[in-house]
Amino acid sequence: MASRKATAAKGKGRPAARVEKAQLELVQVEPAPARRGGARTTKAAPAAAPRRARARPEPEPELLPAIEPAAEAEEAPEAPKAPRRRATAEQMASKQREISISEFFTKNRHLLGFDNPSKALLTTIKEAVDNSLDACEEAGILPEITIEVRDLGLESTEAEEPAPKRAGGAVPPAPKAELTKGEGRFVVVIEDNGPGIVKAQAPKIFGKLLYGSKFHRLKQSRGQQGIGISAAAMYGQLTTGRPIRVTSRTGKGKPAHFFEIQIDTRKNNPVVTEDRQLDEWHQEHGTRVELEIVANWQAGQRFVNRYVEHTALSNPHATVHYLRPRQQLLTFPRATEELPKEAVEIKPHPHGVELGALMLMAAESKARDVRGFLQSGFSRVSGQVADEIVKRAAFKGRVRPRDLGEDRTLAEKLHRAIGATKIMNPPTNCLSPIGDELMKRGLISFLNVVETEGPEADEQLDLDQATKKKASRKEKAAKAAAPEVPDAPPEEGVEKIKGHNYFIATVTRPPKVYRGNPFQVEVGLAYGGSWPADKPIELFRFANRVPLLFQRGACGTTEAIVKTDWRNYLLSQPKGSLPVGPMALLVHIASVWVPFTSEAKEAVAHYPEIMREIQLAAQECGRKLAAHIRKKQHADYQAQRRGIFELYIQEVAQAIGKITGKSPEPIKREFLRLADRVTEAELAEVDAALEEQSKKLTKRPRRAENEDE
Amino acid sequence: MARLDAVSKQTAQKIEKLAETVVRSVKGGKNPFVEIPIRSLANVKFNEKRRLIELGSQRQKRYFFNVAMAKKFMQTFLVSDACKELIEGGKTTSIRDLYYITKHTIGDTKQNTFEEQDESDPIIEDLEVALDALREELHLFASRKGSMVGPITIRDTGDTIDLRRMGSGGWAVPSIVEENVIEFVRHEAKYILLIEKDAVWTRFNEDKFWKREKCIILQGGGQPPRGVRRLVQRLHSELKLPVYVLVDNDPWGFYIYSVMKQGSINLAYESMRMAVPDARFVGLSSFDKDKYKLPVNVAIRMDDGDNNRAKQMLAYPWFQAKQWQREIQEMVRSGLKFELEALSRRGISFITEEYLPRKLRDRDWLE
Structure with a gap:
């Protein structure tokens, strides 16, 4: 990535071909007719861009897409009769030139998550919110973020109405005008109370791809490459011609600045089209980003809803306001006033460094000897450990770090020595997990909002959510018909949320390492409540607190959960699928470098170390769950028994009272007193039986483990 | 009356x-x-000496604090309560009536104390054995069926009845026939004839068989109810009259005879009051089809149920006598069964004028 960025910058001086010039010009053109600008300009391959836009984001290995199709298209009309030489190496060389990174992504925007208008909507919001949260955390500010989506089609029709509505979180307007169906123009606004951006940096941050603070360091953050927000800006520019609008203020007493920034897609450089100082701005410090994009709210809103819900869940320290067209303002209040522990930058850990990387590091090292190289280049290598490694490597003669970089066998020796040496885990202060307690609080406040979202919002809600509500209503009806079971005694981990009992369990694993990168896995689950019992569980995936919404099947997280044998934890699980039950499972991977399968950050790669940790965490959670389910089964059984006995005691006491000519009340009391004692004694037996049953289950050979081996 | 009290x-x-x-x-x-003697085949014994089916000593404890038993425990006491009330009120009622008396909804649920009479009847039997009290002593009776005529005069709750003058329907046998209800005044009968079916009994009554033969004829409408069995037992033991049983030639008929003779499994605890070990089986025998020249076309083919039942009976200890084994084996071998009515093929009154008189004259019966 880093090298590509460099080449992109170098591309400046090269002469541009006609095709690219046309494309560049169009970007500057007035927005009105420019729908899918990219597609119209690509004369050589007219259908390519739209087709790509709709296609699923399959990995595309070819990195030079702009050249070859063009060449072929030009030659195609000449019928391929004889095996004639078509082009000389020189001719071809004239066409070979550097591709700017922004040009590349213009054509391959699916790699960044802009496949289609509904997904683009989510990606745009996501990139902006991720940046806001990262900035707030780095600055030590409790984030308060407003996410707003405005339907321009709706607003333009409403403007004709006598009383135009300002989107301000008030009552939704009377439904005269219609929401845009399908694709349309939307404005996405993300505002935060973060540290703001200094005037000089703003253009580069928003108008240059691969520019950012997060790429060159090993530190846990949401953003990694510095592509996201500028790609979103570029998407907006390509689809609507409108530049990204940024308002930012760095502190009280400092002026707020307003920018309009365009991207020169060829040169990957920002072009500031407007820059003015605002006299007044309501935020003391913070950033507001406005993007006009072509999006599909109708189809995309469920992803956005989900993203917002889950972001609130994984960031319990953030308050999120969510304003949608024709909807009441939805607010997810923060569940804690405590900022997450600050993530610290670290050096790589020796375990997990690959041979090539080790050689590269050695070559660049300024240390005089291997011992010094190890100590300075890696974390957790003390003098003692370095000595041990060097001793184990058993080099003949003096070896400098530079030698390691050149000599493969030497490097291999060292690599093996590192692997054989016991080294302390990487420092954990570089990671900032959500934490058991906060994950629990996040889940509770998430469930609170989800339970509050009444059925009147069904059509607007996440589709999954809507089916859930329906199921819950059906279940409620079933519950109403059944006799009232007395409340079970309060149990640890059970939270009553809007009248539903949820069992919540969370597990934070100790940090581990993959490829020298420390990572940490957290798993939380919410069981029961109004989740439907006959459907697969809801799996919420997170990476560095960012919800992952797409490519569930391709994600290592999903595979790890599927391969966990949930039958051990009293859930049913069809072969090779997620378990079935009333449960939401949250899996969070925090790492200084989360291995995503693509730049769109939709799925986590299948690293065995990560998968193993997820499984261990899931199992730990599962054990807690099993204990709860077992307890619940006991409680249900006990309640049922108590119910039966209490019913019959009334009758028996009456009859015996009449037979013996005594008052039935004292007899009844004696019976009830005895009922408690007897029930307990018998419960112990039932407990033992259930325990036995679960042991049998555990003894069953586990498919998942066999496969691993 | 003091005794009743x-x-x-x-x-x-x-x-x-x-x-x-x-x-x-x-x-x-x-x-x-509540401790209840078990009423099942496993807990009955055939007492060879007394030739009676007797209840064994196995007992079952019915606990209240046991999910499976709690309801039955409650029902036992509902029935006990109702019976005590009946006893103290000096009233007698049917077991169906008792089912209604004790049936009600429990608390606020949709559950009833009893859903069906099938639930309350076994509870009554449980209570009988648990208390070692007869059903009559609990002031309960089963539905009545069965009728009787013959040269005998009885007193039924104070009314003197001459059973010679009962017309075509006969005297209906009540469910409770204990000494305090039914008294035998005088008689000139020589024996008692228990007939399986009402239709055949009607033939005997119409032909005034009882008058000619000086016998008491009874019918129990299939398996005779307690009242009929108890009455036969009393007539036998108190008036020293021999008992003859006339039933169909099928496993069911044999079983009726067997219950009359040594009691039933379910009411094993009452065998000594109900059973007549000396009762004689006069027909229809498996060999009668040849003896009385019954054509095959009046026979009914035995089905699987009949065959299984017959084989079961072969194993019963009280059917181990050689003549009975022969009898049942012959039935199984031929695969045919005959109803009493089959005899009418030989003439409508063949059964009263030829068949039975010949049987009795030839002493052609089984014991």
């Missing part, structure tokens, strides 16, 4: 004692139970 008093005391035991064990912190 004594019996009733005793029964009421038994019920009270049962209830008090429960109260005591609850107070003592013990799971209360």
Whole structure:
């Protein structure tokens, strides 16, 4: 990535071909007719861009897409009769030139998550919110973020109405005008109370791809490459011609600045089209980003809803306001006033460094000897450990770090020595997990909002959510018909949320390492409540607190959960699928470098170390769950028994009272007193039986483990 | 009447004692139970000496604090309570009536104390054995069926009845025929004839068989109810009259005879009051089809149920006598069964004028 960025910058001086010039010009053109600008300009391959836009984001290995199709298209009309030489190496060389990174992504925007208008909507919001949260955390500010989506089609029709509505979180307007169906123009606004951006940096941050603070360091953050927000800006520019609008203020007493920034897609450089100082701005410090994009709210809103819900869940320290067209303002209040522990930058850990990387590091090292190289280049290598490694490597003669970089066998020796040496885990202060307690609080406040979202919002809600509500209503009806079971005694981990009992369990694993990168896995689950019992569980995936919404099947997280044998934890699980039950499972991977399968950050790669940790965490959670389910089964059984006995005691006491000519009340009391004692004694037996049953289950050979081996 | 009071008093005391035991064990912190002798094949024995089916000593404890038993425990006491009330009120009622008396909805649920009469009937039988009290002593009776005529005069709750003058329908046998209800005044009968079916009994009555033969004829409408069985037993033991049983030639008919002779499994605890070990089986025998030249076309082919039943009976200890094994084996071998009515093929009154007189004359019966 880093090298590509460099080449992109170098591309400046090269002469541009006609095709690219046309494309560049169009970007500057007035927005009105420019729908899918990219597609119209690509004369050589007219259908390519739209087709790509709709296609699923399959990995595309070819990195030079702009050249070859063009060449072929030009030659195609000449019928391929004889095996004639078509082009000389020189001719071809004239066409070979550097591709700017922004040009590349213009054509391959699916790699960044802009496949289609509904997904683009989510990606745009996501990139902006991720940046806001990262900035707030780095600055030590409790984030308060407003996410707003405005339907321009709706607003333009409403403007004709006598009383135009300002989107301000008030009552939704009377439904005269219609929401845009399908694709349309939307404005996405993300505002935060973060540290703001200094005037000089703003253009580069928003108008240059691969520019950012997060790429060159090993530190846990949401953003990694510095592509996201500028790609979103570029998407907006390509689809609507409108530049990204940024308002930012760095502190009280400092002026707020307003920018309009365009991207020169060829040169990957920002072009500031407007820059003015605002006299007044309501935020003391913070950033507001406005993007006009072509999006599909109708189809995309469920992803956005989900993203917002889950972001609130994984960031319990953030308050999120969510304003949608024709909807009441939805607010997810923060569940804690405590900022997450600050993530610290670290050096790589020796375990997990690959041979090539080790050689590269050695070559660049300024240390005089291997011992010094190890100590300075890696974390957790003390003098003692370095000595041990060097001793184990058993080099003949003096070896400098530079030698390691050149000599493969030497490097291999060292690599093996590192692997054989016991080294302390990487420092954990570089990671900032959500934490058991906060994950629990996040889940509770998430469930609170989800339970509050009444059925009147069904059509607007996440589709999954809507089916859930329906199921819950059906279940409620079933519950109403059944006799009232007395409340079970309060149990640890059970939270009553809007009248539903949820069992919540969370597990934070100790940090581990993959490829020298420390990572940490957290798993939380919410069981029961109004989740439907006959459907697969809801799996919420997170990476560095960012919800992952797409490519569930391709994600290592999903595979790890599927391969966990949930039958051990009293859930049913069809072969090779997620378990079935009333449960939401949250899996969070925090790492200084989360291995995503693509730049769109939709799925986590299948690293065995990560998968193993997820499984261990899931199992730990599962054990807690099993204990709860077992307890619940006991409680249900006990309640049922108590119910039966209490019913019959009334009758028996009456009859015996009449037979013996005594008052039935004292007899009844004696019976009830005895009922408690007897029930307990018998419960112990039932407990033992259930325990036995679960042991049998555990003894069953586990498919998942066999496969691993 | 004073005696009746004594019996009733005793029964009421038994019920009270049962209830008090429960109260005591609850107070003592013990799971209360009712002990009930088990009424199943596993717990009955055939007493060879007395030639009776008798209840064994196995008992079952019915606990209250046991999900599977709690309801039955409750039902037992509902029935006990109702019976005690009947006894104290000097009233008698049917078991169906008792089902209605004790049936009600529990609390606020949709559950009833009893859903079907099938639930309450076994509870009554349980209570009988648990208390060692007869159904009659609990002031209960089963539905009545069965009729009787013959040269005998009886007194039924004070009314003197001449059973020679009962017309075509005969005297309906009540469910309770204990000494305090039915008294035998005088008779000139020589024997008792118990007939399986009403239709055949009607033939015997119409032909005035009883007058000619000087016998008492009874029918129990299939398996005779307690009243009929008890009455036959009383006539046999008190008037020293031999008992003859006339049933179909099928496993069911044999079983009716067997119940009359040594009692049933379900009511094994009452065998000594109900059974007549000396009862004689006069027909229809498996060999009668040849003896009385019955054509095959009046036979009914035995089905699987019949065959299984017959084979079961072969194993019963009280059918081990050689003649009975022969009898049943012949039935199984031929695979045919005959109803009593089959004899009408030889003439409508063949059964009363030729068949039975010849059987009795030739002493052609089984014991």
